[in-house]
Amino acid sequence: MIVVMEQNATEDQIQAVAAKVESFGLKSTIINGTERTVIAAIGEKRGSFKESIESFPGVSALTPISAPYKMASREVRTEPSTIQVGSFTAGGGHVGYVGGPCSVESEEQLISSARAVKAAGGTGLRGGAFKPRTSPYSFQGMKEEGLKLLAQAREETGLAVFTEVMATEDVDLVCRYADVLQVGARNMQNYRLLEAVGKSGKPVLLKRGASATMDEFLLAAEYILNEGNDQVMLCERGIRTFESHTRFTLPLASIPYLHRRTHLPVIIDPSHGTGHTYMVHDLAVAAVAAGADGLIIEMHPDPPNAQSDGYQSQTFEQFAETMTRCQKVQRALAE
Amino acid sequence: MIVVMEQNATEDQIQAVAAKVESFGLKSTIINGTERTVIAAIGEKRGSFKESIESFPGVSALTPISAPYKMASREVRTEPSTIQVGSFTAGGGHVGYVGGPCSVESEEQLISSARAVKAAGGTGLRGGAFKPRTSPYSFQGMKEEGLKLLAQAREETGLAVFTEVMATEDVDLVCRYADVLQVGARNMQNYRLLEAVGKSGKPVLLKRGASATMDEFLLAAEYILNEGNDQVMLCERGIRTFESHTRFTLPLASIPYLHRRTHLPVIIDPSHGTGHTYMVHDLAVAAVAAGADGLIIEMHPDPPNAQSDGYQSQTFEQFAETMTRCQKVQRALAE
């Protein structure tokens, strides 16, 4: 950690900070610049080190020189992780393709979707049984009945089932039916839920919060890893910016950034990441070109009559076309 | 709802949308513009109306003409709500002042803080017993022991106790000690938790998520109101923007905006809203000048040695000075 002092910091303030640094068992080196002084604090930081130093009189800013996450870090595990569930594989050169409806609505809707995903070459099935909804007046999902349909769809197609869990009290139930537990963007910092999915031992798809920084995102993953569960996939689904012609802004630079910082696979969600069906295809293909380890795409047999997210859902035909072109790009770049 | 069609929408598409609108029991009026057609959908919208229409071929955009929230709306209740707990009152011309440490750390720390808040003219005491922390490696709070200290501080000072509840399973416990349940920014869309604090019947301080729109914020309040609990205060604590010299950007325009849209009191948090002790005073006074119904401010007997948030905590002297000047402004504007 580099502690940058204010230009007018007094010698007493500088010494007080240095003493505090050493009280944490670290080594402090004082460097007097032409304009101000900085103090390098070398060693393993504990608990409240940063917050404590940050509040000292005369301190202007702190610059971390190592990442706050550990187990998620590429520095701890240099090889990329691969997550494999049934026929679905993501990471280490494998691209996992997940498709399916926003919400599970009926047997007919779900099974036909699963078949279409499978036929197009997908290996995972998404479908929400518990739906977090912005308004208390919106459709909240089919709950356990939806989970049963997901399990039935797996039976018929062999696809790995991805579904969201919204609350700690539902984790056991969802685990009975799902292959991969999805933590939604709104719950990315619901720490109790992160601990619970960590303890479950199931693979987790962790969605990035709409205004989470990368450090916050990786620290959320760290909560899961810290429970002994190393089966975590990171899902970039767009951030909130001033842009209003898309629902969120999908930053594909997250792919090279995360690949450099962490060994965990990176999955892209071009449906939430754009919010418009007509944009999903181009961003899906782009994500594969940028090196994504997987895609999760909303599709529906009849988008205009979907219970949720119809405006960003592909038809079966659109989904198949997207899959074809993603695979072309994947092959071209593998040559 | 106004449905704006694409410029090249076909007559068939227009008729299909109009028919769908009427299938929801609404009246549709087709207006042919020089460049494109719009369809007005008049009547009470149900469940998935918006999402359904949005996915129809030929539809360019939907413009809501009424707010998605109901009970929070000023249109339902025209007079401002007042929340009163012990000596604390916010709304309807009353400004409630809440001070206290980020985390409860010890009896000594908490009781001295409570006395300083009381002496400065505050009416509420804040203090975290359950702490949501970005990193799993940070101090997570004193839990029930902290709650007990909060109750003891109330006994001694008469201040109303505000404390955060992070999970549904803790609601009963926290209710035994607290006067006001605080829902943190990271949990603003944790819908199960919103329902649980709604059912508790206790007053709730709902913090705005760092990237929540106003509609999302008011719909989160709606979840609580919808459980029959109308004791909700809205807390603006800053949004995430490109600014990096403050931790968050504190938009005081939220005060006039919310006062126009909702009857619920608006509380400002200048500590999280700036992230730097030296800015807290100016923004606190400004918030009162802009018509805030209350303030919640972090203070600590010894900020450099605080377990959390020391860099944005005032000393007792700074807090007292801020209180004095806020009250001066309050009186000047009441004349």
Add this chain to the structure above:
Amino acid sequence: MIVVMEQNATEDQIQAVAAKVESFGLKSTIINGTERTVIAAIGEKRGSFKESIESFPGVSALTPISAPYKMASREVRTEPSTIQVGSFTAGGGHVGYVGGPCSVESEEQLISSARAVKAAGGTGLRGGAFKPRTSPYSFQGMKEEGLKLLAQAREETGLAVFTEVMATEDVDLVCRYADVLQVGARNMQNYRLLEAVGKSGKPVLLKRGASATMDEFLLAAEYILNEGNDQVMLCERGIRTFESHTRFTLPLASIPYLHRRTHLPVIIDPSHGTGHTYMVHDLAVAAVAAGADGLIIEMHPDPPNAQSDGYQSQTFEQFAETMTRCQKVQRALAE
């Protein structure tokens, strides 16, 4: 234009707005909803129509139902435009590849770069002779001497020369040497400059301002088109968001969005769009996969010793590798 009235708007206010709408020669239709009234204003809007209506008492919001730009619009010209300058072509299925250093620094540096661009299959050469710099203390460019070197590089390689013009008084000078005038992000709303490059008749590469909305971007293009110059390329180079691990956030969804709204070609700048050399490759390939009509990439013979932008410049080898993979993707998707 749809005028949405406040819920408590009076009949007099509604009539006043309707009268004002008709005073502009438009047809007004009043639609009484269950909660509020909306007024449709049909016909060609002139000058201050929107601003005038927006300020009337009782008006809540205005919803435009047609785009504010005309000549840039796909509704005016349905076929995509192609810009062709020498061997460089962008649009209508052609992808134009532009490479070169941020700043022209010397004959040796520029000529070697131009040869490397040409060898890798590029068709345009970038290089700044007039440099807009955030600090008055930074290198400001070689000015006319730099332009001469650019012209010499064109002579040797046949590449089309792209260079920035910063001020109206330089337009004539730059036109004597350049093939394409670049308007930088910081000048996107420098209207006098837009008019001047419009009058020049030269092809223009217009960069998006870091916080420009799409409407603002297309209206800036409209300033150029309005001078009778239809050779405009739109360059997405990233927007300013809360993300700090990239210099800007590069939203590739701009590609499908702009392709739907406008006939003008869309060029992506992955160098400024990420700000880190190691990310440029992945985003360049992704942009081609998403359907970009061109790329503009910073490269340099010796990035660590570049006068500007070395941290986001590719080496010749990296550039060649990026070109190879972009072309692989282009071919795979053309099959």
Add this chain to the structure above:
Amino acid sequence: MIVVMEQNATEDQIQAVAAKVESFGLKSTIINGTERTVIAAIGEKRGSFKESIESFPGVSALTPISAPYKMASREVRTEPSTIQVGSFTAGGGHVGYVGGPCSVESEEQLISSARAVKAAGGTGLRGGAFKPRTSPYSFQGMKEEGLKLLAQAREETGLAVFTEVMATEDVDLVCRYADVLQVGARNMQNYRLLEAVGKSGKPVLLKRGASATMDEFLLAAEYILNEGNDQVMLCERGIRTFESHTRFTLPLASIPYLHRRTHLPVIIDPSHGTGHTYMVHDLAVAAVAAGADGLIIEMHPDPPNAQSDGYQSQTFEQFAETMTRCQKVQRALAE
């Protein structure tokens, strides 16, 4: 400057960076941490130092330890600057109040506005004669005729005239009539214009660009100061964020921040900063409470019939009320 190396940087890379640092005439100190190495570079940085080091292999990040601006800095001039033009004074405890219409439209409109500003206690008159407009089809201002009316209004009322200059070629003309040259947000990084207003010797009101960082804002001021013109006022007028219920987000934390970093006066524009008349009052009073050195507010005799910005303009009565309450707060805080 602190140079943070990548964790896996080689000894050769570290030595190469240290050598480069010293080649700039600086002193380098290598600090070996437990996880990585940092290099402190001490001394006066020149030109491309930062960019050069940033591009070296093995460099992870650079942390500046001094501000990039010099003359604007509080470290160079510790006392706050006061700008005084006729009866208008801002800074050093004085609050300057500027009111007036967005655009000069007619003698009647402007003179009546000036009288209303004066009667309410204002000391400056704003009015645009050259209008930068997002659309080429909007009203572009009365140009020189407008300037003449502004000079006439000054004659009648004694108010200091503030008006925008959009292009270097207009600087001389505008100087003949105006007291204070305003540089608009869209031109904040039009460096030629900054140099030209710097050379003019007139006081300048520099508006912050909608996505400018504070360093960029202060470096733009530095361009003006660097021409020997120290009469610069900084105007915060709101930044672009995801908020859509206000036109921009007005961060009043800019006031304490700028007061700490720079000696230049800080003026707040609550009209553009909110974009809605009904919010202007609350934010104006809040700005004074937060310590602003001045306000610039749009007002108009008949907002619904204004040529521009009517939706954010106050009536004369509203303006007078705002002035009264701002002065009450100013007095209360001066006690």
